[in-house]
Amino acid sequence: MDVSRLQVKPLSGESDWPLWRYKFKFVLNYHADTLEVVEGKLQKPSQPHEGANEATLEKYKKDLMCYKKANTCAMMVLTNSMTEETMQKIIRFENGREVWLELHKLFEVHMEVLIPNNPIEVNLVTSDDSLLQLYYERWGHQDKRHMKSLLNHELNIQVNIQDELCEACIYGKAHRLSFGSRNNCSSHGELIFADVCGPFDKSFRRFQYFVVFKDQFTKFRYVFFLKQKSDVASALQEFLAYATNLDHIAKEVIGANREEFDKKEVRMFLKKKGVVERFTAPYTPEQNGGSEREIGLLLKWPEY
Ligand SMILES: [Zn+2]
Numbered sequence: 535m536d537v538s539r540l541q542v543k544p545l546s547g548e549s550d551w552p553l554w555r556y557k558f559k560f561v562l563n564y565h566a567d568t569l570e571v572v573e574g575k576l577q578k579p580s581q582p583h584e585g586a587n588e589a590t591l592e593k594y595k596k597d598l599m600c601y602k603k604a605n606t607c608a609m610m611v612l613t614n615s616m617t618e619e620t621m622q623k624i625i626r627f628e629n630g631r632e633v634w635l636e637l638h639k640l641f642e643v644h645m646e647v648l649i650p651n652n653p654i655e656v657n658l659v660t661s662d663d664s665l666l667q668l669y670y671e672r673w674g675h676q677d678k679r680h681m682k683s684l685l686n687h688e689l690n691i692q693v694n695i696q697d698e699l700c701e702a703c704i705y706g707k708a709h710r711l712s713f714g715s716r717n718n719c720s721s722h723g724e725l726i727f728a729d730v731c732g733p734f735d736k737s738f739r740r741f742q743y744f745v746v747f748k749d750q751f752t753k754f755r756y757v758f759f760l761k762q763k764s765d766v767a768s769a770l771q772e773f774l775a776y777a778t779n780l781d782h783i784a785k786e787v788i789g790a791n792r793e794e795f796d797k798k799e800v801r802m803f804l805k806k807k808g809v810v811e812r813f814t815a816p817y818t819p820e821q822n823g824g825s826e827r828e829i830g831l832l833l834k835w836p837e838y
Contacts, residue, residue, distance in 0.1 A: 545616040551641035567604035572634035725750035727824030
């Protein structure tokens, strides 16, 4: 029989230890006395005391030779059947029995049954629905029907859709209701949007802001540059004076809800002119769409 065929896959750790041990016993058994050496049945003979007779000495020598041969053989097959990493762990031992015991110590799983005094509560999640929810959340709240088919095809997990509603999704995907469409104006000055933009870096003439007035009917825009926000009032006066001069009557001004338009000075002036002043609600720039769009355009133009 070819001895090389007796080779087992090198022992690398506790994962392959049970199989390795099982196979390796046959290898040891194949060689004379090696299994006995590792199992401790064949031990190194103890040296006879001085003055022992010739026959005893002879027997000792014979036994020692037999043991040495078997031990060397055991060490050879052992070290040839383990990875270098495993060998590092047993390198300090010189006989097969010690190596065998050390391997058991290293890789044998010791289990002990512990019976606790108090009953232990264990919570297990087994419901299909929770598994679907888990994967649904991990995959960024995708459609549950999509998740179901994904789990089925990719992971071979069968789940049932119990509830398609997800509170987080309802909140997260909610939209604002439409503002509806504004009634179209029929004459100049009927509705004027106004908004201030800035501050920017100071210009050569120390302007830092600009205010836009836009007529809803003609889409005509007027831009005034301001040194400070409070100059809005004078810009508005100037704008209305200019409009009046052109025979246009301003009826309503919509200003962004900012402190620059909501000033006593501005209010009084508009009141005198009979112009209605309105403000947009906070965080709803859509209400002041006319001038917001203008500002967007004005800021974009220098880039072209
Ligand atoms: Zn969701």
